[in-house]
Amino acid sequence: MAYNSNNKNNIVVVFDFDKTIIDVDSDNWVVDGLGFTDLFNQLLPTMPWNTLMDRMMKELHDQGKTIEEIKEVLKTIPIHPRVVPAIKSAHALGCELRILSDANMFFIETIVEHLGISEYFAEINSNPGFVDEHDTLRISPYHDFTNSSHGCSHRTCPPNMCKGLIIERIQESLAKGGNKKMIYLGDGAGDYCPSLKLKAEDYVMPRKNFPVWDLNPMLVTAAIREWTDGESLERILIGTIEEILQEEENEKKLLASAENNCKMQNISVGINVHHEPIMPRALRVSQSG
Secondary structure, eight states: OOOOOTTOOSEEEEEOOTTTTSSSOHHHHHHHHTTOHHHHHHHGGGSOHHHHHHHHHHHHHHTTOOHHHHHHHHTTOOOOTTHHHHHHHHHHTTOEEEEEEEEEHHHHHHHHHHHTOGGGEEEEEEEOEEEOTTSOEEEOOSSOTTTOOOOOOOTTSOTTOOHHHHHHHHHHHHHTTSOOEEEEEEOSGGGHHHHHHOOTTOEEEEBTTSGGGGSOGGGOOSEEOOBOSHHHHHHHHHHHHHHHHHHHHHHHHHHHHHHHHHHHHHHHHHHHOOOOOSSOOOOOOOOOO
């Protein structure tokens, strides 16, 4: 993935993928598009979602569906016409962009490459997705919950991924590069835990009337900026970025002004200072004769 780091600012924007960058759930889109909805619904109560998607990919292969057919379905996925411009604008303003999603790497990379936006993202965090030696797409958990728990106690986090833990890891890596501000966009219940990890100077953009919107906002420290569709996503995201950049510019101007005032005072003191002579002045003594 080619990422252009020129013209960087101190803002990191983290996007969820399903129902945030794209308008639908990518897993459902593939299953429905290839005609396996009934089997999916039949198996859904019997296993975790991530495990089910791996099973469905094997079922697709067994029924003669190819990797190319999966890619072609992914390329038809709906996306609001203002989302791609929003991503490009945020990148042009100097933001570092990342994706954090409970979908899978194969689906996400196929879609962002098709949309021509893969170069704008510095990192994608998602469940591994790869084609094995039998030409079967395999979906693995980001966290291997069959061996151990990821340790998060939030009921909104699925067993295969805690986005909050990933956000903490991102925050630790960013701290090495100085003070960074984060904007997090998401729609699902799994986007609540990472929202709780954000700091007071950060921003969270929950999608209104989606699952994340129904969770307790009182526990969120970051500023909350809601959005509803691609048009409002673009407007609010770019507006927030520009607001942060303007605040930083104003702070720089105030600092520069204070430094200039300090220099002028020093110059003024240097000009008006009165130096006492090093040796005492001689006193004139009148001589009487």
